[in-house]
């Protein structure tokens with residue numbers, strides 16, 4: 001089991017399922033939403049993902065049709081994303097983890113539209129587009 005929480009501590013979650021993917025996403029949505037060069041996204045099975053505290057604090061934002069991003073309404077911490085075309089998965093913002101997932105990011109996605117001011121200096125595979133179909 002892997003735990004995570006928002007910055008103010010109101011919202012807490014647990015991951016009981018398998019970790020399916022861990023990657024950096026450089027898409028413009030993730031850049032705007034995170035306020036940074038990229039987001040660190042950990043995908044897990046929706047069945048094993050549980051909000052265990054502060055569900056009423058969670059605020060939902062539809063960033064594009066079928067993509068719903070969830071954040072803490074008090075502290076603004078970005079926590080996870082649900083995609084209508086992948087109802088079996090939850091995409092967690094890894095910055096909200098409290099425990100070590102025992103896995104590290106495997107790739108960069110959407111590098112064709114990454115921030116021009118950010119240079120990728122590691123040797124992970126770089127994909128010009130995303131890991132899920134639009």
Ligand SMILES: [Zn+2]
Nearest residue numbers: 006008072075
């Ligand atoms: Zn919070």
Ligand SMILES: [Zn+2]
Nearest residue numbers: 025026027030
């Ligand atoms: Zn993205």
